Amino acid sequence: MKIITSESVFSGHPDKICDQISDAILDAILEQDQAARVAVETAIKDDLVIIFGEVTTTATVEYSEIAKRVLKEIGYTEEFCVLEKISKQSPDIAQGVNETLDHQQGAGDQGMMYGFACNETPELMPLPIVVAHEIAKEVDMLRKAKYNHIFGPDGKCQVSVRYVDGQPFTYDTIIVSAQTRPGASLSLAKEIIIEEVLKPLIGKDLTGINVLINPTGAFVIGGPYGDSGLTGRKIIVDTYGGYSKHGGGAFSGKDVSKVDRSASYYARFAAKALVEAELADTCEVCVSYSIGVANPVSVSIDTFGTGKLTDEDLLELVKKHFNFTPANIRKELEFDKVKFQELAAYGHMGREDLPVRWEHVEAKAAELKEAYEKAKGSA
Numbered sequence: 001m002k003i004i005t006s007e008s009v010f011s012g013h014p015d016k017i018c019d020q021i022s023d024a025i026l027d028a029i030l031e032q033d034q035a036a037r038v039a040v041e042t043a044i045k046d047d048l049v050i051i052f053g054e055v056t057t058t059a060t061v062e063y064s065e066i067a068k069r070v071l072k073e074i075g076y077t078e079e080f081c082v083l084e085k086i087s088k089q090s091p092d093i094a095q096g097v098n099e100t101l102d103h104q105q106g107a108g109d110q111g112m113m114y115g116f117a118c119n120e121t122p123e124l125m126p127l128p129i130v131v132a133h134e135i136a137k138e139v140d141m142l143r144k145a146k147y148n149h150i151f152g153p154d155g156k157c158q159v160s161v162r163y164v165d166g167q168p169f170t171y172d173t174i175i176v177s178a179q180t181r182p183g184a185s186l187s188l189a190k191e192i193i194i195e196e197v198l199k200p201l202i203g204k205d206l207t208g209i210n211v212l213i214n215p216t217g218a219f220v221i222g223g224p225y226g227d228s229g230l231t232g233r234k235i236i237v238d239t240y241g242g243y244s245k246h247g248g249g250a251f252s253g254k255d256v257s258k259v260d261r262s263a264s265y266y267a268r269f270a271a272k273a274l275v276e277a278e279l280a281d282t283c284e285v286c287v288s289y290s291i292g293v294a295n296p297v298s299v300s301i302d303t304f305g306t307g308k309l310t311d312e313d314l315l316e317l318v319k320k321h322f323n324f325t326p327a328n329i330r331k332e333l334e335f336d337k338v339k340f341q342e343l344a345a346y347g348h349m350g351r352e353d354l355p356v357r358w359e360h361v362e363a364k365a366a367e368l369k370e371a372y373e374k375a376k377g378s379a
Contacts, residue, residue: 004128007159010136010155012154016229016234018252021044023252026255036056042253111247112288132157132159136157137346139176139178150180152220152222155176160172170208262326263329269333279309282306296324299319301315
């Protein structure tokens with residue numbers, strides 16, 4: 001028996017504010033210029049927003065106006081001062097990324113990226129992070145719909161699940177820390193979270209679950225006034241909640257030439273397709289790159305003993321059916337149709353609520369299953 005815990009944060013959490021601003025800027029640039037090179041970060045503290053990074057594009061966008069729009073959409077109505085410091089992408093990086101010696105688009109950086117899937121939930125994601133995201137999403141939705149006078153935009157939640165024999169058995173602890181408005185009743189806030197969030201998601205009977213709501217008491221000062229925020233500081237929230245590995249690179253504010261982002265999505269695509277095809281119950285795909293080189297340095301698979309084939313045989317299957325070069329990833333995952341700001345809250349993986357190709361793997365899973373059956377028939 002073991003307990004696995006995952007955390008999510010609300011859309012008004014200061015780090016997530018910055019992720020959303022950075023990705024909103026990326027979206028605005030890509031609307032005008034799909035070939036743009038973007039690496040934008042945002043920092044926030046009190047009423048000050050700083051936008052900085054490297055952008056090479058033909059697009060014309062108003063960074064400060066985008067930042068202010070995102071803040072208002074989240075629920076922050078104060079006036080903010082926005083500072084900008086943007087330069088162009090380094091030509092040393094650009095020469096390798098734009099075209100390699102063999103005339104392919106090279107990887108935008110070195111590093112390793114992980115994709116993961118398991119059959120614990122319909123989304124083929126670990127249960128703790130799925131439920132944590134659902135709690136965060138539901139509190140945000142209720143706040144905007146009818147409880148803006150009770151809740152502020154900031155908050156976070158944490159879900160601990162007790163596992164027996166490798167499978168989720170019961171919820172152990174659920175923590176929700178939600179910002180409340182000055183003068184709002186904490187007991188009413190707790191009642192809303194229990195009756196309108198937790199019970200519909202978890203079940204009517206919360207007996208036996210350690211439920212902690214605003215355990216420190218008052219949580220009135222929140223958002224950038226309670227803490228500073230920075231793009232890329234919630235990378236575990238963005239992926240698998242600590243259940244699986246993370247390569248270390250953040251996603252938000254980066255165009256898809258940066259394999260930190262694009263290859264993480266593609267590794268998830270491959271892992272999820274294998275689990276969807278019922279070739280493994282759990283699958284982790286790792287891919288690594290060298291900057292300026294199109295083909296990955298390495299690809300590996302770990303099914304933790306749950307595969308219908310050996311990991312080596314499944315890896316050969318993946319190599320035949322998945323092309324990990326940046327140019328193919330961009331094409332196959334249809335990045336030109338993605339609105340990245342939508343991913344900047346509630347996780348980038350498991351988002352079946354969004355039309356993102358790395359989560360919709362039915363065709364690829366069928367392809368893998370057919371290849372497996374054919375190989376088994378000829379054995």
